[in-house]
Amino acid sequence: xxxxxxxxxxxxxxxxxxxxxxxxxxxxxxxxxxxxxxxxxxxxxxxxxxxxxxxxxxxxxxxxxxxxxxxxxxxxxxxxxxxxxxxxxxxxxxxxxxxxxxxxxxxxxxxxxxxxxxxxxxxxxxxxxxxxxxxxxxxxxxxxxxxxxxxxxxxxxxxxxxxxxxxxxxxxxxxxxxxxxxxxxx
Amino acid sequence: xxxxxxxxxxxxxxxxxxxxxxxxxxxxxxxxxxxxxxxxxxxxxxxxxxxxxxxxxxxxxxxxxxxxxxxxxxxxxxxxxxxxxxxxxxxxxxxxxxxxxxxxxxxxxxxxxxxxxxxxxxxxxxxxxxxxxxxxxxxxxxxxxxxxxxxxxxxxxxxxxxxxxxxxxxxxxxxxxxxxxxxxxxxxxxxxxxxxxxxxxxxxxxxxxxxxxxxxxxxxxxxxxxxxxxxxxxxxxxxxxxxxxxxxxxxxxxxxxxxxxxxxxxxxxxxxxxxxxxxxxxxxxxxxxxxxxxxxxxxxxxxxxxxxxxxxxxxxxxxxxxxxxxxxxxxxxxxxxxxxxxxxxxxxxxxxxxxxxxxxxxxxxxxxxxxxxxxxxxxxxxxxxxxxxxxxxxxxxxxxxxxxxxxxxxxxxxxxxxxxxxxxxxxxxxxxxxxxxxxxxxxxxxxxxxxxxxxxxxxxxxxxxxxxxxxxxxxxxxxxxxxxxxxxxxxxxxxxxxxxxxxxxxxxxxxxxxxxxxxxxxxxxxxxxxxxxxxxxxxxxxxxxxxxxxxxxxxxxxxxxxxxxxxxxxxxxxxxxxxxxxxxxxxxxxxxxxxxxxxxxxxxxxxxxxxxxxxxxxxxxxxxxxxxxxxxxxxxxxxxxxxxxxxxxxxxxxxxxxxxxxxxxxxxxxxxxxxxxxxxxxxxxxxxxxxxxxxxxxxxxxxxxxxxxxxxxxxxxxxxxx
Numbered sequence: 001x002x003x004x005x006x007x008x009x010x011x012x013x014x015x016x017x018x019x020x021x022x023x024x025x026x027x028x029x030x031x032x033x034x035x036x037x038x039x040x041x042x043x044x045x046x047x048x049x050x051x052x053x054x055x056x057x058x059x060x061x062x063x064x065x066x067x068x069x070x071x072x073x074x075x076x077x078x079x080x081x082x083x084x085x086x087x088x089x090x091x092x093x094x095x096x097x098x099x100x101x102x103x104x105x106x107x108x109x110x111x112x113x114x115x116x117x118x119x120x121x122x123x124x125x126x127x128x129x130x131x132x133x134x135x136x137x138x139x140x141x142x143x144x145x146x147x148x149x150x151x152x153x154x155x156x157x158x159x160x161x162x163x164x165x166x167x168x169x170x171x172x173x174x175x176x177x178x179x180x181x182x183x184x185x186x
Numbered sequence: 187x188x189x190x191x192x193x194x195x196x197x198x199x200x201x202x203x204x205x206x207x208x209x210x211x212x213x214x215x216x217x218x219x220x221x222x223x224x225x226x227x228x229x230x231x232x233x234x235x236x237x238x239x240x241x242x243x244x245x246x247x248x249x250x251x252x253x254x255x256x257x258x259x260x261x262x263x264x265x266x267x268x269x270x271x272x273x274x275x276x277x278x279x280x281x282x283x284x285x286x287x288x289x290x291x292x293x294x295x296x297x298x299x300x301x302x303x304x305x306x307x308x309x310x311x312x313x314x315x316x317x318x319x320x321x322x323x324x325x326x327x328x329x330x331x332x333x334x335x336x337x338x339x340x341x342x343x344x345x346x347x348x349x350x351x352x353x354x355x356x357x358x359x360x361x362x363x364x365x366x367x368x369x370x371x372x373x374x375x376x377x378x379x380x381x382x383x384x385x386x387x388x389x390x391x392x393x394x395x396x397x398x399x400x401x402x403x404x405x406x407x408x409x410x411x412x413x414x415x416x417x418x419x420x421x422x423x424x425x426x427x428x429x430x431x432x433x434x435x436x437x438x439x440x441x442x443x444x445x446x447x448x449x450x451x452x453x454x455x456x457x458x459x460x461x462x463x464x465x466x467x468x469x470x471x472x473x474x475x476x477x478x479x480x481x482x483x484x485x486x487x488x489x490x491x492x493x494x495x496x497x498x499x500x501x502x503x504x505x506x507x508x509x510x511x512x513x514x515x516x517x518x519x520x521x522x523x524x525x526x527x528x529x530x531x532x533x534x535x536x537x538x539x540x541x542x543x544x545x546x547x548x549x550x551x552x553x554x555x556x557x558x559x560x561x562x563x564x565x566x567x568x569x570x571x572x573x574x575x576x577x578x579x580x581x582x583x584x585x586x587x588x589x590x591x592x593x594x595x596x597x598x599x600x601x602x603x604x605x606x607x608x609x610x611x612x613x614x615x616x617x618x619x620x621x622x623x624x625x626x627x628x629x630x631x632x633x634x635x636x637x638x639x640x641x642x643x644x645x646x647x648x649x650x651x652x653x654x655x656x657x658x659x660x661x662x663x664x665x666x667x668x669x670x671x672x673x674x675x676x677x678x679x680x681x682x683x684x685x686x687x688x689x690x691x692x693x694x695x696x697x698x699x700x701x702x703x704x705x706x707x708x709x710x711x712x713x714x715x716x717x718x719x720x721x722x723x724x725x726x727x728x729x730x731x732x733x734x735x736x737x738x739x740x741x742x743x744x745x746x747x748x749x750x751x752x753x754x755x756x757x758x759x760x761x762x763x764x765x766x767x768x769x770x771x772x773x774x775x776x777x778x779x780x781x782x783x784x785x786x787x788x789x790x791x792x793x794x795x796x797x798x799x800x801x802x803x804x805x806x807x808x809x810x811x812x813x814x815x816x817x818x819x820x821x822x823x824x825x826x827x828x829x830x831x832x833x834x835x836x837x838x839x840x841x842x843x844x845x846x847x848x849x850x851x852x853x854x855x856x857x858x859x860x861x862x863x864x865x866x867x868x869x870x871x872x873x874x875x876x877x878x879x880x881x882x883x884x885x886x887x888x889x890x891x892x893x894x895x896x897x898x899x900x901x902x903x904x905x906x907x908x
Contacts, residue, residue, distance in 0.1 A: 010418070011392075011393075011396050013385035013386070013389060013392060013414035013415070013797070014414060014797070015248050015249055015385070015386070015389050015797045016249050016797075016798075016815060017247060017248050017249045017251075017252055017389070019249070019811075020249040020252040020253050020811050021247070021252045023811075024233055024234055024235070024252065026199065026201050041855070042825070042835065042854050042855060042856070043855070043856045043857070044412060044417055044855075044856065044857050045412065045413065045414045045417050045857055046417060047414075117199065118199055121197075121199075123196060123197060123198075123199055124196065124245075126236075129236040129238070129245050129246075130236060130245065130246055130247045130248075130251075130252055131246065131393075132246045132247070132248050132389035132390040132391075132392050132393060133385075133389070133392040133393055133396060134392075134393040134396065134397075150400075178400075179399060179400075179418070182399070182400075182402055183402055184402045184403075184404070185375050185401065185402040185403055185404075185496075186375070186494050186495065186496070
């Protein structure tokens with residue numbers, strides 16, 4: 001049963017548990033690979049996670065002169081291969097979301113690999129496992145299609161991926177505002 | 187047991203040469219399930235793995251929980267006892283030398299005996315905490331009364347849960363923090379949450395909170411700040427700190443006036459409705475608005491939503507409880523559920539967000555100045571008799587009730603109390619009016635502190651005993667639902683550290699009271715005695731055996747015998763715990779905070795938590811990830827207020843009250859009232875906001891008013907000339 005990472009940005013409370021948990025994935029060498037942003041810190045407490053969206057046609061991998069960025073059969077865009085990465089940082093510049101991080105000492109790019117050691121066996125990635133608010137969810141495609149029906153946003157369009165992203169992504173997301181047009185119980 | 191819509195069957199990842207130990211987090215009352223990863227070669231804890239099968243939190247953890255494991259093998263752990271050589275350095279980390287346990291015990295026994303010989307048994311005191319197992323909490327009460335033979339024992343729940351306890355006892359006749367299991371919350375139709383920054387203080391409740399709104403239900407939040415939960419509330423009642431009682435009375439008035447009451451429920455199951463109805467009549471939306479600063483239309487709409495909701499839960503936390511009228515606030519919000527009959531059935535009820543891991547269990551079993559195990563009362567001769575039988579002492583030997591936590595500190599100042607045994611608490615950060623508290627600790631003749639790090643309070647001690655972290659011992663904890671759960675041991679104690687129960691058993695021997703303690707050789711021995719001691723009390727744990735806890739995913743008290751599965755929902759039979767079986771609707775006249783703003787101190791100061799830290803920060807400030815995310819306190823100021831003072835974002839200002847001052851970086855945010863400033867309380871020494879807070883106490887719970895006092899900002903920076 002194929003499962004996907006789904007991001008419900010409106011739910012985010014900015015606890016950064018996803019970042020703390022990222023270091024706990026066995027393959028991540030205790031380094032976190034994602035971001036949580038304060039949207040407008042002087043005004044309110046809105047925050048949003050910024051994770052790798054695992055593009056279907058990833059700019060990072062396309063821009064890599066050394067083929068260091070492999071794409072797993074599940075669609076996960078993996079972290080740079082240690083033996084191939086030349087530390088040019090093309091990937092960080094090419095990524096429309098600035099996701100790949102860089103280790104100066106090791107001269108090595110590292111990024112979210114969707115906890116491939118977990119997700120290849122259907123186990124949720126660490127970030128989605130711990131997320132206290134269900135901002136990050138690991139859901140089946142069936143659950144995903146239910147969400148599409150559920151969220152009737154003001155423009156009537158499903159917010160995930162297109163047209164708000166640069167291209168089709170494996171990770172799906174909803175921008176803040178999911179409660180707009182919500183039919184109340186009473 | 188409960189398998190709700192969030193539950194999924196997920197296998198854990200198992201790395202080679204590792205085992206997983208099922209347990210719960212060390213921090214707040216959520217007690218999130220977690221697996222500790224243990225290296226099978228070194229037998230040391232090396233990480234964390236979610237515990238997907240735990241029904242309350244289904245694998246979820248906040249950043250404190252994810253990094254909690256880093257406490258155990260931390261470089262700051264105390265590995266051997268410390269003895270203070272230089273008393274002139276009290277209040278600092280300096281002046282200690284390492285010692286053996288024998289030497290430390292001998293010194294403590296000699297000093298304690300000498301003080302008691304000269305000044306009487308009650309010259310000693312015990313100050314405890316509830317971030318530890320029921321077994322330890324139980325034994326600490328026995329240790330104080332049987333081994334140290336003093337009346338003076340109290341605990342840090344006085345800074346945390348005592349107002350909720352007092353309010354529930356008055357309204358229901360029983361104090362179980364939640365009348366319903368957390369697994370009901372997402373199915374209710376309206377959550378009315380007052381004085382709780384849930385998103386930061388109990389983050390793993392949030393997926394259930396958001397799910398209410400996703401179903402089309404309502405979220406009402408009362409808070410002076412637009413916290414991350416208030417941000418998405420349907421109604422945010424942005425009240426002035428310390429005016430909750432007026433708001434609750436105002437809502438109650440509208441519920442009654444607009445016919446949202448349940449007359450049959452009121453008639454059959456409650457007392458006090460008519461006089462309360464009379465009293466709240468004056469709290470019209472206009473008057474309530476005048477006191478609270480919340481606009482009348484929001485008050486009217488909030489009452490309408492709560493009134494119309496088929497099912498609703500009223501929830502609250504320290505925001506309403508840490509006030510001089512904290513107990514009244516709790517009863518006033520509980521009134522909302524009682525007049526509408528939204529209690530005693532699934533998906534309805536009242537709950538407090540318990541602050542400390544074992545805030546519930548720790549207050550039930552005899553660490554409070556007037557209580558004995560099973561929520562028995564020291565003033566009730568029958569209760570005393572029952573506990574004496576378990577302890578093997580005579581009722582004449584049982585010390586009389588003592589005084590509350592802050593009042594004990596006052597007795598240290600006036601030399602009534604000369605010796606202190608402090609454990610599981612850090613009052614040199616967490617108590618109000620710190621200048622006074624720190625002077626009182628310096629004034630002690632002899633102080634012992636048991637902790638696993640050298641806390642700010644340990645800096646005042648003459649002897650520091652190395653205790654263990656939660657992961658190096660086993661026992662039970664009662665979470666915020668009232669569910670008794672099991673903490674499991676993942677690693678042997680680091681260095682020479684020992685669990686608190688073992689320290690107390692060994693110290694009792696040195697104090698000549700070994701015969702009452704020496705049969706307790708394991709945590710399980712303590713558990714068995716504790717279950718027996720609670721038997722027949724209304725917080726009855728007798729049937730909550732460790733086996734049953736494991737089998738059932740926890741046991742809700744009361745649980746009277748082996749066959750009793752426990753009580754997830756309270757009052758399903760509509761029987762409350764007052765002698766006539768009825769709940770009390772309380773008529774509560776409004777009173778303002780002990781200190782109102784004035785010309786000299788025009789701002790309202792309120793304090794609270796951030797998501798990255800826990801209580802006094804003694805644990806979380808040492809964890810790199812958490813420290814990096816929030817390394818120091820700050821003062822939140824509304825931009826218009828900042829403009830009035832001519833201060834800018836990140837500028838350091840002097841914040842002061844009648845009691846003290848400190849210097850903080852300004853954090854400008856529109857998410858706070860213009861008349862209010864906020865500072866997080868997790869920081870020690872000169873950065874502690876409790877240098878400024880007010881020690882005015884609630885008359886019933888003896889809870890200090892941390893949440894509201896009068897303050898002023900002074901600009902100190904000289905603007906750089908460009």
